Amino acid sequence: MGMGITIMIMKVYMVVTVTIMLVYAIRHFIFAYNRMFGRQRLYYNDIYTDVMPSVSVLIPMHNEEQVLNFVLESLIKCEYDKDLLEIIPINDNSTDKTKELLDEYHKKYSFITPIHRDCEDRGKPAGLNDALKIAKGDIIIVFDADYRPARDMLRHLAMAFQDPEVGAVMGRVIPFNGNKNLLTRLLNIERSGGYQADQQARYNMKLITQYGGTVGGFRKDIILETGGFNTAVLAEDTELTFRFFIKGWKVVYANSAECYEEVPETWEVRARQIRRWSSGHNNVMFRYIIPTIKSKHLTFMQKIDGIMLLLIYAIPFILLLGLINSLGLFYLGEMNIMNGFWVILFIGAYNSFGNFAPFYEIGVALFMDGMKNDARLLPLLTFNFYFYMWQISRGFIDSIYDLITKRKVKWAKTERFVSSDNN
């Protein structure tokens, strides 16, 4: 009897996993199709106006002596009225020469006003909160320390706020070290799919476009009214996205606001990064899944997309269990779940094994970026799939542990690989 119930549960879990995989496969296929053939929504970069908002650029930094000159020099060259601009590098408990270098910039440029944090309360959200207290701009734009914005980037991002509905804007990041090794090459094509196809399609379809935490901006008043950044959350960017959407604000995506970034060059660093993203994202999922369902400001399709987006870092764990489950059913001789026509469901679902859906998006994105030859690398993403499944599952378990034990999150910065000598 007990065995019978166990097998029944395993079979039900099998069907649920297969259904989830199919739903996500369809979702990503729709996005890929929309990007290729659907109606593309205009962004605001065509607008010319001399009524621009005041902007504070926040740059969280922890031991960034090697790279901080890149972002600051780029921002100094930006075409934005300097009377409407301030740059606030946030030196967060650095132990290298970050403080000294920032103070030198402050002496040379009055609109660069660093803050130096020397406290136990480390981390990006805490640093941003401190900077928000002194920021004068109506619009806050955040860059990571290793980014290199183009001259028109600030204007490009700030223009979105001419629209009274826009609460936040997200640009596109492009790896500059994509040719370093196999990992960076694969991350390059993943980024292409994620931005050029996925984000743009969600923007076209007026779904939940994500604020990514960097190369993006938001209205200062909204974040302050809602209590600032939550320091208990690792994924403050995802948290901001849902906070804004639930309150009726929109996050828009600026595909042409492109900025170079550095991607991890070793599998160890990438593992830590993806595990951290998973933990943070799932933390946001626990907090926002019910408010997303209940929100009066979201359409039905936005709620569906929002829920699917929130669950995206839980799916690999569900799939991992599903794989183990299916092996168990196989060896128990209980794989005969459904007959006839329903077999197609399973074949279809297992053919989207590894969530082939990203393949459509990445393929479309590479074609649009003029990098269609790199579509030949797609089979190698099979290894990424298993790698991510394992690391994301670990991150999911971390988030469950944090939820149960109320453990305080520990911040870790992604290791840098570039140096100022290696421009």
Add this chain to the structure above:
Amino acid sequence: MIIIISIAFVVMLLFPIVGAYWFYKKVKGDILYINQDRIRDPRYFAVSFTKMMDKQFESFEQGESLHLSREEKILLADEIINYPNPCEAVVIAEKYDFNPPGKIEFNKEIYAMKNSKIMDHVQIRAIACKKDLVIGSNVRILRWADAVGKLIAKDDCDLGISTTSTKEIVIGNRCDFRRLYAPEIYLGQKEKTKIKVEDNLNKLNDFNLLGKIKYDLKYIDESMANNDGIIDFSIVSKYSLTVLEDLTINGNIRSGKKLRICDNVKITGNVFVEDDIFIGRNVVILGTVFSQGNIKVEEGSVIGKKNSISSVIARGTITFEKNCVVYGYISNEQGGQTY
């Protein structure tokens, strides 16, 4: 048999992976290029063309060609009476006004360093004029036209992809356009009778980028006005929205569907709409008008403010009736027209 099938399975499983790895080893990947120094300039075509021409022309000797993006034959307009038709050379008018006869096709760029007057029924690929440019009726511009001085286009012209001026543009009736840029753009008008925008309209207060907002309205009417008769908030609505006549709104408007602005409305802020916008007669909008659909502007409406730049942007079409004025920039993806 099982061994053969197993081997076939393994080969088929590994084949794409081996192929992908071989490709990775043999072919270096592409890093997308970002032009870090790029600045958007509505007069980009003319500015880059004239810069190139001025540099090359310094050392030009008669009979030679110039190397622009490739070797181009040059025709000096100052010495020409009869143009070949079609004209396949880049034309430069250095000392005298450029006034070619009608019914000619110029298939290369024209660089006029003085005034220029294009007669009726001429087709031009592109023209950069350092002073005033007058475009006659039924002229077709294939790519762009720019004037450092005034640019006047008469009726029934096709103004190509981009028409720009550093001073003002006056466009007649039944003209087609894609992008227009000038501090003052007079649409559906003649130079001698162009309307004068009332000064008091320029005194409307600038708006706050983010003031008080009311959500999900379908109509804006006078009952919402304050004691001064002004509607003092922005509107963000997921519905189609209608703004009734004679109202003044000190704020922005955002509609998730269509927007209709009735006659004599004044709006100090921006207007953003997911679908079509219909702007009635004698409407004034100081900010930017942006639509993911089409925009229709009726007679006598003004968008923008003197000595300031605003934009009218549509993913679809834009049509202007007569006597409209825009201060700044107009852009559409599917065709603009003056009535």
